[in-house]
Amino acid sequence: MAAPTATISGLTTPVVLLDRVKVENNIRTMQLACDAAGVKLWPHIKTHKMVEVARRQLAAGAEGLTCAKLGEAEAMLPSGVKRIFIAHSLVDTRIAPRLAALADQLAELRVAATSPAQTEALVKVAQAAECNLKVMIAVDTGLGREGVRYATEANKIAALIKASPHLELGGFYTHEGQLYAADPGEQQAKVVEVLDRLAAVRDAVDPKQPLWPGCSVTAKLMAATGRVQVVRPGAYMFGDIALAVTSRVMPVSDVAVQVFVTVVDRPEPGLALIDAGSKVFSSDKSPKGVFAMMVDGRDIQVVRVNEEHGYLRGRDVDTLRIGDRIKLMPAHICPVINLTDYVLVTEGDQVVDRWRVDARGRVD
Ligand SMILES: Cc1ncc(COP(=O)(O)O)c(C=O)c1O
Incomplete structure (x- = not known):
């Protein structure tokens, strides 16, 4: 990273x-x-x-x-x-x-x-x-x-x-x-x-x-x-999909964490691959089978993960091009944080800080 x-x-x-x-x-x-x-x-x-x-x-x-x-x-x-x-x-x-x-x-x-x-x-x-x-x-x-x-x-x-x-x-x-x-x-x-x-x-x-x-x-x-x-x-x-979409106890606009990823391939119409899979999103998915979703109004979701790939599908997936960089809201935020050493803190488009995930892996 x-x-x-x-x-x-x-x-x-x-x-x-x-x-x-x-x-x-x-x-x-x-x-x-x-x-x-x-x-x-x-x-x-x-x-x-x-x-x-x-x-x-x-x-x-x-x-x-x-x-x-x-x-x-x-x-x-x-x-x-x-x-x-x-x-x-x-x-x-x-x-x-x-x-x-x-x-x-x-x-x-x-x-x-x-x-x-x-x-x-x-x-x-x-x-x-x-x-x-x-x-x-x-x-x-x-x-x-x-x-x-x-x-x-x-x-x-x-x-x-x-x-x-x-x-x-x-x-x-x-x-x-x-x-x-x-x-x-x-x-x-x-x-x-x-x-x-x-x-x-x-x-x-x-x-x-x-x-x-x-x-x-x-x-x-x-x-x-x-x-x-x-x-x-x-x-x-x-916040995450569980709280903002499934339970609806907070608006999507209040969700504070997003995973920033790149579209790395378009192997067939209706499918885009990104550079983040289960090692970033974990294997947790929403009750509708979604690992992460876009929140910019486009109908695009991560519907499958391998370790290093996420599979994007949805009505608007063909608007994506190789090299596009997109932000995704994960299904369940807890394991996502436990899989990263640090998060980058942003204000608008500025990166203002970097916070360590101090208890990452502290399952002891
Ligand atoms: C014992 C206990 N207390 C509190 C919480 C926090 O709940 P939530 O994940 O809904 O914020 C959890 C979550 O797993 C828990 O296991």
């Missing part, structure tokens, strides 16, 4: 472009929605993995950061973050020294209790780390991934937490990612269903504990209910 130059026209491709004004607007808008509802924001950094973005989220008013892994949390420390929630099932005592070192550098470290058996392992991790941790009990509200299915399991977890000198119950969380598949007209009703489920499990254990749902589709709706204390959206400050 190219080094930053003064203008986009000087760049070689493929390269990931980040619109500075749009990303800062998206950060501010989510923060304002949370502030207006009296809800705290703990954005999930799994989408951006960048200290530069975390810094802006914290400066805008985010109370803490959510991370998927210990490695992500470690990579975010230079942002000045003081509160982190690792929303993953920690089970291995070998991580104890890293966990202790992380806790030492924070005012608050929260971890997840995702089942009674996992909590038994977590108790041992905390014991080995000799550090005090707040524990968020995970509730499955329909995704079918981690989290208790029944209140009885939550009560077992709460008892294990109470018996541990290192652990303290800090609330109940869920990731309601299944709502990406909900019809936009049904989102409000589904949010209430998710909350009812989360609150029912919480109430069976301790009605005074806070509720922490987390998803970019639902974050503003959740905050507005007045029933939650924290939201943890991740993808909202960038």
Whole structure:
């Protein structure tokens, strides 16, 4: 990929472009929605993995950061973050020294209790780390991934937490990612269903504990209910096809990241090949089978990827010529960022900065 130059026209491709004004607007808008509802924001950094973005989220008013892994949390420390929630099932005592070192550098470290058996392992991790941790009990509200299915399991977890000198119950969380598949007209009703489920499990254990749902589709709706204390959206400050086209929770014009690519061949009418494939876009596609799409009004989509090629089809594909350079909005932004070392920050056609993807590959 190219080094930053003064203008986009000087760049070689493929390269990931980040619109500075749009990303800062998206950060501010989510923060304002949370502030207006009296809800705290703990954005999930799994989408951006960048200290530069975390810094802006914290400066805008985010109370803490959510991370998927210990490695992500470690990579975010230079942002000045003081509160982190690792929303993953920690089970291995070998991580104890890293966990202790992380806790030492924070005012608050929260971890997840995702089942009674996992909590038994977590108790041992905390014991080995000799550090005090707040524990968020995970509730499955329909995704079918981690989290208790029944209140009885939550009560077992709460008892294990109470018996541990290192652990303290800090609330109940869920990731309601299944709502990406909900019809936009049904989102409000589904949010209430998710909350009812989360609150029912919480109430069976301790009605005074806070509720922490987390998803970019639902974050503003959740905050507005007045029933939650924290939201943890991740993808909202960038956007993608999932948020702007499928779920329609943000306009396409607010999507802040685009992949800049070149048309490298036109092997037959109705088909153009570009210089970016699954190593740039990943293998994630929209429910309509689209890996990325143009947003300049032309009907052109990436409908297939090999490692180094993207296949463009659509009504307007024959308007493209070899050497044309185009911007594409990806289907799912999280893996796209994890596949690049840095993004180029733009203002209009100017390249104004280059931000490192600090937690790239930090899946440890
Ligand atoms: C536990 C957890 N919290 C929050 C999020 C953020 O949700 P979104 O990707 O909708 O922004 C995710 C995303 O996968 C997640 O797994």
